[in-house]
Amino acid sequence: MSITITNLNKQFGTYKALNDINLEVRSGELLALLGPSGCGKTSLLRIIGGLDVADAGKLLFNGEDVEQRNARERNVGFVFQHYALFRHMTVFENVAFGLRVKPKKERHNEAEIKRRVHELLDLVQLDWLADRYPSQLSGGQRQRIALARALAVEPKILLLDEPFGALDAKVRKELRRWLRRLHDELHITSIFVTHDQEEALEVADRVVVMNKGNIEQIGTPDEVYATPATPFVYQFIGNVNLFHSRDYASWTEQHGDAVAYVRPHDIDISRTPQDSTALQVEVKLVRAIGSVVRVEVAADGSSEFIEIELSRERFDATTLANGDKVFIRPRQFRVFQTGGQHELSAA
Amino acid sequence: MSKFKAHSVLPGFNLSLGYTLLYLSLIVLIPLSALFFKTATMGWSGFYDLATGERVLASLRVTFFASFAAAVLNALFGLIVAWVLVRYTFPGKRVVDALVDLPFALPTAVAGITLAALYAPNGWIGHYFAAYDIKIAYTPLGIVVALTFIGLPFVVRTVQPVLADVEAEVEEAAASLGAGRLAVFRRVIFPAVYPALLTGFALAFARAIGEYGSVIFIAGNMPYISEIAPLLIVSKLEQYDYAGATAIAVLMLLVSFALLFAINGLQWWNSRRGTR
Numbered sequence: 001m002s003i004t005i006t007n008l009n010k011q012f013g014t015y016k017a018l019n020d021i022n023l024e025v026r027s028g029e030l031l032a033l034l035g036p037s038g039c040g041k042t043s044l045l046r047i048i049g050g051l052d053v054a055d056a057g058k059l060l061f062n063g064e065d066v067e068q069r070n071a072r073e074r075n076v077g078f079v080f081q082h083y084a085l086f087r088h089m090t091v092f093e094n095v096a097f098g099l100r101v102k103p104k105k106e107r108h109n110e111a112e113i114k115r116r117v118h119e120l121l122d123l124v125q126l127d128w129l130a131d132r133y134p135s136q137l138s139g140g141q142r143q144r145i146a147l148a149r150a151l152a153v154e155p156k157i158l159l160l161d162e163p164f165g166a167l168d169a170k171v172r173k174e175l176r177r178w179l180r181r182l183h184d185e186l187h188i189t190s191i192f193v194t195h196d197q198e199e200a201l202e203v204a205d206r207v208v209v210m211n212k213g214n215i216e217q218i219g220t221p222d223e224v225y226a227t228p229a230t231p232f233v234y235q236f237i238g239n240v241n242l243f244h245s246r247d248y249a250s251w252t253e254q255h256g257d258a259v260a261y262v263r264p265h266d267i268d269i270s271r272t273p274q275d276s277t278a279l280q281v282e283v284k285l286v287r288a289i290g291s292v293v294r295v296e297v298a299a300d301g302s303s304e305f306i307e308i309e310l311s312r313e314r315f316d317a318t319t320l321a322n323g324d325k326v327f328i329r330p331r332q333f334r335v336f337q338t339g340g341q342h343e344l345s346a347a
Numbered sequence: 348m349s350k351f352k353a354h355s356v357l358p359g360f361n362l363s364l365g366y367t368l369l370y371l372s373l374i375v376l377i378p379l380s381a382l383f384f385k386t387a388t389m390g391w392s393g394f395y396d397l398a399t400g401e402r403v404l405a406s407l408r409v410t411f412f413a414s415f416a417a418a419v420l421n422a423l424f425g426l427i428v429a430w431v432l433v434r435y436t437f438p439g440k441r442v443v444d445a446l447v448d449l450p451f452a453l454p455t456a457v458a459g460i461t462l463a464a465l466y467a468p469n470g471w472i473g474h475y476f477a478a479y480d481i482k483i484a485y486t487p488l489g490i491v492v493a494l495t496f497i498g499l500p501f502v503v504r505t506v507q508p509v510l511a512d513v514e515a516e517v518e519e520a521a522a523s524l525g526a527g528r529l530a531v532f533r534r535v536i537f538p539a540v541y542p543a544l545l546t547g548f549a550l551a552f553a554r555a556i557g558e559y560g561s562v563i564f565i566a567g568n569m570p571y572i573s574e575i576a577p578l579l580i581v582s583k584l585e586q587y588d589y590a591g592a593t594a595i596a597v598l599m600l601l602v603s604f605a606l607l608f609a610i611n612g613l614q615w616w617n618s619r620r621g622t623r
Contacts, residue, residue, distance in 0.1 A: 049523060050523070051519050051522075051523070070522070071519065071522045071523045072522050072523065072524075072525045072526065072527065074523075075525075076523060077523070078519070078520060078523040080516050080519075080520060082514070082516065084514060084516040084517045084519070084520040085517075085520075086517065086521075086534075086535055087539065088538045088539055089538075097521070097524055097526070097534070098524035098525055098526075100534075101521075101524065101525055101526040101527070101530045101534070102525060146520075149520075149524065150523075150524070152524070153524055153525055
């Protein structure tokens with residue numbers, strides 16, 4: 001089921017949570033809403049799910065206006081960050097809940113409910129926990145049960161609010177991959193909210209980057225990483241070095257008040273100047289972290305550190321040590337006006 | 348001793364258990380056993396005659412039925428009050444929250460006199476009922492009113508924190524799964540607060556059984572109709588019939604204990620079915 005959002009606005013008191021949001025979610029895709037906390041991503045998700053009401057704007061499911069439908073009529077599965085499982089029910093009863101509260105004439109008989117719940121528990125690979133209570137499960141297990149519960153009513157849309165936010169790093173990574181596989185099997189239109197860029201880039205078909213109630217960029221994970229549309233996206237996704245035109249005029253090509261954005265892995269290091277724009281710097285710190293080597297350098301007389309990432313092979317070829325004087329040059333960069341969204345040039 | 352002691356990182360088990368026993372003995376067990384000793388001076392036949400006396404039985408019936416009715420009312424309306432205080436924000440919420448505790452603080456005699464004046468046939472509230480020939484003050488109905496007043500805070504204060512602990516998210520999850528308001532309450536909220544509600548009910552019930560001060564002003568105190576057992580105890584004391592007074596007290600104690608024990612059992616059974 002596709003979702004169309006046009007000119008959506010939401011305000012909490014004087015705080016604008018959503019500012020004229022326009023978004024088209026394609027049927028069957030897995031979309032990530034990515035942004036720092038307080039950017040409005042959860043508000044957007046709750047409005048789609050019918051748990052909150054927008055102040056203005058349109059929300060269409062498959063072209064049909066759903067504004068008048070409340071949460072229970074939207075046929076949307078919602079997964080919460082803190083699971084929101086029913087504590088007094090067993091895992092089985094939790095998953096069966098959606099089936100049991102259906103109106104009498106739509107309700108399945110007990111045998112059918114049993115069959116479907118076990119099918120779902122199999123799907124989330126937790127059938128052996130059917131008789132336990134939520135308090136006896138680990139966080140990762142609870143979230144999988146919450147997902148099974150949401151899927152029980154065969155929703156047309158699945159909404160996940162920071163589904164892995166409360167889990168530790170290792171479980172999070174595992175569940176991430178698992179969610180992707182599950183989505184590839186079921187093809188339910190899904191939207192998940194996250195503040196973790198790695199999670200969004202790894203799992204989603206498309207990523208919506210949000211900031212302060214606005215959408216900054218919509219694109220595939222590769223697009224938002226490789227060609228950020230705004231300085232915010234540059235800074236929020238991946239690491240970036242900022243070179244202000246005041247200090248690094250040769251790179252920004254003197255566009256007045258401008259900033260060049262350069263990814264750490266887009267900087268070359270050399271012992272001899274590459275060309276006339278090369279900058280002489282001093283190596284301050286060299287840290288080898290797994291497969292990459294992170295080098296921090298600073299221009300002469302500047303206290304600002306520039307971060308450079310090298311692959312191990314490249315590093316071995318140059319072998320740097322603290323205090324070495326070297327030259328750096330960006331392979332790729334983009335220039336934005338200071339404080340603005342306006343892009344000036346790219347190289 | 349060490350056989351009963353599970354290993355614990357918290358020190359001071361012996362000391363705190365000893366203190367608990369001493370405290371309970373001084374405050375509860377010794378006075379209560381004195382009650383039994385005094386009653387024993389009248390012998391089995393004397394006790395039996397008194398316990399099966401018409402007037403005593405009638406007063407016990409009035410006490411326990413009125414207390415039960417009041418506790419049921421409190422469970423019902425206390426749950427609503429707790430719900431409103433937990434789930435909504437409105438101007439004056441703190442004042443309402445403070446008002447709930449008032450029955451704790453008010454001298455019970457004051458409450459009794461006030462309620463009697465209000466619910467009397469010519470009182471502010473009573474005259475509406477008097478128009479339909481319903482008398483509240485000076486009847487068993489008046490006793491229920493007074494006991495409801497006394498017991499309200501118990502239910503509200505036990506249910507409130509538990510209700511606050513049920514996240515709004517859980518209700519939202521139920522709604523997005525297709526549950527209507529009634530189903531959300533019946534299947535999600537009520538099962539979560541039920542144990543606390545039962546505790547509040549038991550407390551309000553127990554408090555109502557022992558209530559004296561407010562009831563005597565509103566009850567009318569007619570033997571066989573609106574005379575409560577605590578009043579009978581006081582009148583026995585006034586006639587220097589100490590053994591008779593303690594005997595009624597022992598009777599009340601036994602019935603109360605049996606009822607509270609049953610409620611506890613219900614709770615235990617309930618908690619074994621679910622988990623917390």
